[in-house]
Amino acid sequence: MSLSRSPSPNADGGWSSPGLTTNYVETSGRASPANGLRGANANSNSVTWDGARKKSSKVNGGYPSFSTQNNGFFSRHMRNISSSLPKFVVTPDDSKYAEKEKLGRGRWMPNRHTKLGRIANFSINTFQKFRLRFLIVFGLIFATILFYTTPLHYYWRRAPLLGGGKKFVIILAANQGGGVMEWKGPREWAIERDSIRNKRRYAARWGYDLEIVDMSTKKRYAHEWRESWEKVDTIRNCLTKYPDAEWFWWLDLNTFIMEPSYSLQSHIFNNLAANTYRDINHYNPLNITHPFTDKYLDEKSLSPVGDGKAKSINLVVPQDCSGFNLGSFFVKRSPWTDRLLDVWWDPVAYEQKHMEWEHKEQDALEFMYASQPWIRPHTAFIEQRKANSFPPDACNSNGNDPLIHYDRKGRDFLVNMAGCEWGRDCWGEMYNYRELSNLLNRNPWELFKEEIVAVLWFKLTGQKSIESGSANDMFRPPIIRSATAVLDRSLFSRTFPIAAARIADHKLISASRGKLDKSKELLRVDRVSAVREDPDPALAAKGGKCLLLKPEVKPGDPTTWSAILKQAVEAKEMSVMPYELTLDYNYWNYLDIMKSVLPEDSQEEIPVGFSIVGHVAHLNIREAYLPYKNLIAEVLMDKNPTIRTVINKVDDVGEKSEFRTFSYELLAGVDDMNVEIREEDCTFRFDYSQVYWNSRLNTEHRRLVALFSPGSVVCDVMAG
Known part of the structure; x- marks a missing residue:
């Protein structure tokens, strides 16, 4: 058998097909010519092997000879790969295509004559060219969405080495079960609900722990209850409950976090030394002598700033116009803090001083700071507006x-509505700052809708766009700008067409309410009860009830119903019907009415602060709001039933009278300035127009009286 690299199909060599067997090659099956062809017998017509190979390559069009060596993947599959690639027509005229029967074969090709085809081709080419970059961007977007829509961001921000949220605990004093109050009205519950919701959202955003203290439970089961002295004991319990936490932030109920985008780390604790001051002489409303001068004290106690290091700060307290304010303060876990809390909670000091210290533990801390040298080196103060801003008319009437x-x-960062229960509207202030915080912290999509889309829509149509916001945002009073001169209360009646679920058996009202609450279809609007009598008088006489539903639920459109509601309707436990909810002037609060009647350019600083002396409300209206003073007074008197007279100060106190009285003008009600006030179990009756009286001096009255003893001679050198 021949061992040629190109074996012949014939047994004796050579090729059977004509033209493949030449005179240049023997029929022995050799791949190269015999030596005799290149020997001495070769004549001028002899053809060498090199020449034959060159001529053969010209005949075969330059294709290489058959070979089984060094054939790669692309060499073997070049034709298949090229046939699968997209075809491009160079000439716009398809008639010039050489092989018309093959036109359009292979992959789909959009028609390049249309805009859609050109756009599709451009998109495909761009994606193929930058597909890796597109995949990276898509992956980053998907990872970001996944991070913020799952609990991953919460655990990220809680991790000690990442966000560090686990080091902080927010303690909120709330009377969820009624607390020390015998009765709570709708406004008190609304204040508590808004405050708790505000703290929960903030804690969840930054990975902090939130401890809500239920004072009613604490009062009932605590082994030692001290009225209005619960902060110290609560902090001690939280130190045990949260062993991994480092800082504890106490907040009163009447506080609202205005800027939830500020974390405690970035706002305060990442640079604690720069955000606090150790020397109380920087702002010293209590006139405390600082530092100590006793020679037996150590260097830290004699220094006005302690050791000057941020790590030695264990207590951060803001100061208002009267001294320390514990509506918002910070405590750090440390042996020093354990000692402070033990001394602060000393039962002997409580028994001896709790009747003298009006502000309870706040006055106790001021006393310890003023008298105990070991307290000051570890105490720092923070600017009040950094963590405890006051609303206008708190501390002073200038605001x-x-x-x-x-x-x-x-x-x-935060607003503390301290003292709002003394002559101010707590709910009005809470509502005002809640709405302001929502306005200031709108996300980019909300800003786009409200600042661009809504403005363009108004310019084009003259109508304001209806946003699908919360139920509270939808139930707003009508805009009555023409009512600035005369208050027409009948104009504030407004009817809202919504849906209601009629309960088949009124005994199942609680179970039905629980189902709709679970499906989040129950109407939840401030000061509006979701449980109503059946609009049918016959069914109402039999005790029939219905439950108000959200505006998104349509009576005649089951596609807007949840699965729970559909199941209840199919079981004939309830039925969905139209309902007309009417809200009138008595429903809207003071701020609602003011925003409805005042011009848009006067909405930022609506007057909300005033003093109450007996039945008289004393206003100090700014010049910009003087044209609406009578309107403001009427609404104020309507929304505060105990007020019968509203006056406005027209000059400064003591400017025209040595007895510190002031001139006033009557804005609403009867001109009766004979008031009656009860303070410290004493009743005072006097003419407010002839006697100087300031309800905010109640604290100072108590402090001074506590200094007197029977038989003391008191000389008031500032009596005028």
Whole structure:
């Protein structure tokens, strides 16, 4: 058998097909010519092997000879790969295509004559060219969405080495079960609900722990209850409950976090030394002598700033116009803190001083700071607007103290509505700051809708767009700008067409309400009860009830119903019907009415602060709101039943009278200035127009009286 690299199909060599067997090759099956062809017998017509190979390559078009060596993947599959690639027609005229029967074969090709085809081709080519970059961007977007829509961001921000949220605990004093109050009205419950929701959202955003203290439970089961002295004991319990936490932030119920985008780390604790001050002489409303001068004390106690290191700070307290304010303060876990809390909670000091210290543990801390040298080196103070801003008319009636009062332009972190229960509207202030916080912290999509889309829509149609917001945002009073001169209360009646679920058996009202609450279809609007009598008088006489549903639920459109509601309707436990909810002037609060009647350019600083002396409300209206003073007074008197007279101060106290009285003008009600006030179990009756009286001096009255003893001679050198 021949061992040629190109074996012949014939047994004796050579090729059977004509033209393949030449005179240049023997029929022995050799792949190369015999030596005799290149020997001495070769004549001028002899053809060498090199020449024959060159001529053969020209005949065969330059294709290489058959070979089984060094054939790669692309060499073997070049034709298949090229046939699968997209075809491009160079000429716009398909008639010039050489092989018309093959036109359009292979992959689908969009028609390049149309815009859609050109766009599709451009998109495909661009994606193929930058597909790796597109995949990376898509992966980053998907990872970001996954991070923020799952609990991953919560655990990320709680991790000690990442966000560090586990080091912080927010303690909120709330009377969820009624607390120390015998009765709570709708406004008190609304204040508590808004405050708790605000703290929960903030804690969840940054990975903090939230401890809500139920005072009613604490009062009932605590082994030692001290009225209004619960902060110290609560902090001690939290130190045990959260062993991994480092800082504890106490907040009163009447506080609202205005800037939830500020974390405690970035706002305060990442640079604690720069955000606090150790020397109380920087702002010293209590006139405490600082530092100590006793020679037996150590160097830290004699220094006005302690050791000057941030790590030695264990207590951070803000100061208002009267001294320490514990509506918002920070405590750090440390042996020093354990000692402080033990001394602070000393039962002997409580028994001896709790009747003298009006502000309870706040006055106790001020006493310890003033008298105990070991307290000061570890105590720091924070600017009030950094963590405890006051609303206007708190501390003073001017409402513009740059060190104390909230500044919208400065985007202050937190507002503490301290003392709002003494002559101010707590719910009105809470509602006002809640809405302001929502306005200031709108996301980019909300800003786009409200600042661009809504403005363009109004310019094009003259109508304001209807946003699908929360139920509270939808139930707003009508805009009555023409009512600035005369208050027409009948104009504030408004009817909202919504849906209601009629309960087949009124005994199942609680179970039905629980189902709709679970499906989140129950109407939840401030000061509006979701349980109503059946609009059919016959069914109402039999005790029939219905439950109000959200505006998104349509009576005649089952596609807007949840599975729970559909199942209840199919079981004939309830039926969905139309319902007309009517809200009138008595429903809207003071701020609602003011926003409805005042011009849009006067909405930022609506007057909310005033003093109450007996049945008289004393206003100090700014010049910009003087044209609406009578309207403001009427609404104020309507929304505060105990007020029968509303006056406005027209000059400064003591400017024209040595007895510190002031001139006033009557805005609403009867001109009766004979008031009756009860303070410290004493009743005072006097003419408010002839006697200087300031309800905010109640604290000072108590402090001074506590200093007197029977038989003391008191000389008031500031009596005028």
